Amino acid sequence: MTDLAADHQALHTRACDLFGVKYPIVQTGMGYVSNSTLTAATAAAGGLGIIAGGMLAYEELAEAIAEVQAQTDNPFGVNLRADQADIDKRIDLLIRSGVKVASFALAPKQALIGRLKDAGLVVVPSIGARRHAEKVASWGVDAVIVQGGEGGGHTGAVPTSLLLPQVVDAVDIPVIAAGGYFDGRGLVSALSYGAAGIAMGTRFMMTSDSPVAKQVKDVYLSKSVNDTVVTLEIDGVPQRVLRAGTIDQLESTTGPGRMIRAGRNALAFQKLSGTPWRDMIREGLAMKKSHELGWSQVVMAANAPMLYRSALVDGRVDVGVMATGQVVGLIEDVPSCSELINRIVAEANSVLARLSA
Structure with a gap:
């Protein structure tokens, strides 16, 4: 000590x-x-x-x-x-x-x-x-x-x-x-x-x-300083995440498919958290104003809670998103x-x- x-x-x-x-x-x-x-x-x-x-x-x-x-x-x-x-x-x-x-x-x-x-x-x-x-x-x-x-x-x-x-x-x-x-x-x-x-x-x-979960930590341990990416495709604001899970799919999905997936995730998060729809809408409007986001980006923001929960809570490294700093390659x-x-x-x-x- x-x-x-x-x-x-x-x-x-x-x-x-x-x-x-x-x-x-x-x-x-x-x-x-x-x-x-x-x-x-x-x-x-x-x-x-x-x-x-x-x-x-x-x-x-x-x-x-x-x-x-x-x-x-x-x-x-x-x-x-x-x-x-x-x-x-x-x-x-x-x-x-x-x-x-x-x-x-x-x-x-x-x-x-x-x-x-x-x-x-x-x-x-x-x-x-x-x-x-x-x-x-x-x-x-x-x-x-x-x-x-x-x-x-x-x-x-x-x-x-x-x-x-x-x-x-x-x-x-x-x-x-x-x-x-x-x-x-x-x-x-x-x-x-x-x-x-x-x-x-x-x-x-x-x-x-x-x-x-251990299986998630094992993924982090396997990564280098070059295995991260800064993306706008999670909630419209730049985020650094591991190049793993669904991130490549997120970046390649276009217009209608992206909006449909975001809507499904928003519904899932609302059911899971019990957050009233009016509160989610209010938070979305506040995010749109504070970050000057377009409506498509506001809808995309519904992805974030479910994508992170899938990996970090459920251990689904194949479908979730994992935030990380570049320092991951030194751990x-x-x-x-x-x-x-x-x-x-x-x-x-x-x-x-x-x-x-």
């Missing part, structure tokens, strides 16, 4: 104090992956675990929060979607439950940020451009997660090595670097740019505490969260000692 007394002072950052954690390492809120078990394991190991609340019904989210709190007293976070119809109710739940951090894939409105901060929560949106960081910083967020183009899921085109210093120079709040991180060397490199820590998705998904094992975090910290200490010498 890593001994706090032996850790280099550079590893205790503003993020550690802000989140109340031992190490500046964040496990991102990945849909269908970041459940209570993974979040609690990360928190117990000294990092910041984040529950993926966007794909959970309200009752499921309340249960997940209670399960994490039953497993650890350490702080953790919940990732929310600001455009959800019941967002106010979910925020009340976080406040009432004493959750430490509220994270967002899309920045919430300024009034929502103020409400969370007034209740004592730390607000951390994810951003992919300097101008977005400047905007949310002016709204009063406490920190930002900056994801470069190497990252998995929804991503931009600018690599972390260029985006991170841009954002660090533009804002005076803690910046958490994401996209391409998996070890202690990466943590030190992020700190050298001025970041206050790193956030990892794919690396935490590839742990023994992750709920993803060679499936440790526990405790083993992973201690390994990263030990390696970071070693690198810092070597540089100091």
